[in-house]
Amino acid sequence: MVTCAVLAGLTHVVVGITLGLPGVILPRLTDPTHQDLFLNTSQVALFGSLLHVGAMAGSLMGGILNIYLGQRVTLLLAIPSCLVLWLSMSFTSAVWVLQLLRALLGITQGFIGTASTNYLAEVTQSEIRGRLMSFLDIGRQSGILLVFVVGCFDLTWREVMLVCGCVTTVPTFIGLLFLPNSPRWLVTRGRVKEAHDALIFLRGPHYDSKLELQSIVDHFNNDTVNKTSTMKQMKQMREPNVLYRLMFMAILTVLAQFTGNVSIVTYVVPIFQAANSTLNSYGSAVSIAGLRVAGTLVFMLVVERVGRRVLMVTSCLVCSVSLLLLGVYFLLQNTGIDVSNLGWLPLISLLVYMPFVVAIQALLSILRSEIFSTSVRAIAVSTMYVVLYISMFTVAQTFPIMTEVIGEQGVFWTYGSSCLLLALMTTVLLPETRGLTLEEVDDTFRYGxxxxxxxxxxxxxxxxxxxxxxxxxxxxxxx
Structure with a gap:
């Protein structure tokens, strides 16, 4: 299982590089003195947000592929596509082609997000599911760190793309070839013997795989109908209990994206430049990315000890305070007050904020895969990823506009308020799922x-x- 978690995490290194790329190459693409492609303000907003438009479509298509081909095969299709798109972007000579390829890269990201999340949730044991699923977030944050580190070197934006794209895709694809399909997906396709073999591979020869297999088969058969097709899954999603879970997760997902995670990663260097910080912008970006990785590692160690609800509420409150302080700094600066003695505050605020905001994202990633039953998980999680990417697109697209309209302080105070709302919803409505099997989580939401x-x-x-x-x-x- 650990091998599966590591390889699934490697797929999210690709996602992290894609997310973090604008943060380091936009200063080069917006420099009119460079003899290469140049992006104006509207093109910059598109470059930062088109990825999420493609990811919406990729999430929907990925959900259908997950049903019929399985998560592993979907990943084996997505990873080589990423490599082709990275190579194409690095050699393009037109802005519109660059934007189109960025959107297509988003489609592959949608494939990877739904497939890897569902796969890892379905192959791990309940006692360590939260810990192993943290590998997805470790991979994503490591990808952001990698692209920030590469961006510190004297490379062109084309060279940054070549390095990041080639380094991550090839070993990931090779590793996926040796993994089994998800036992739960195999059960939905009626391939029970293969599901048993997959469980033996995942748990070891001395584990009582037949008992777990029987539990999976019984739970699947006890649903109202066997949801082995897209239409049957979509029909079940109209049931009140499933709709409640969809609405609940959708609201949490939207609020979580308005905590500022995406916009800060996408525009991290421009944010430090706007703050007139005395610290190096690229060096500060690397520090933040490194702390994101460290925060995810700590999260992996404590998630099965503390529980989902306590971690979510604590993380939201810390993020809210950090963002409110960052907003105060920009308010003082924009009103003409000398903030030269406070040049350290933006970095410190974001250093405190980053490990906790990645904990929020990691928790939601786990919850998205936990709260839906096996019979609808593929389509339901894909739907949640569509909501996720719509939210990410909205945040990335509106950040420059909101900055002009209400100022940086207004933007960060808005994000801080979203953190407080997220903490309130978690406290009131979220049951604890730590230590429960996927079938037990389903029953908790189904029966109370x-x-x-x-x-x-x-x-x-x-x-x-x-x-x-x-x-x-x-x-x-x-x-």
């Missing part, structure tokens, strides 16, 4: 955390109750 049964029976007659996993019950007897 407590079931009260009233059973007519003789006072001294022993009764046996069959309860859903993870649910507690109180029983009253009636004579």
């Amino acid at each position: 955390k407590k079931i009260v049964l009233t059973i007519p029976c003789p006072l001294n007659e022993a009764s046996q109750l069959r309860l859903s996993p993870g649910a507690s019950a109180s029983v009253s007897t009636v004579t």
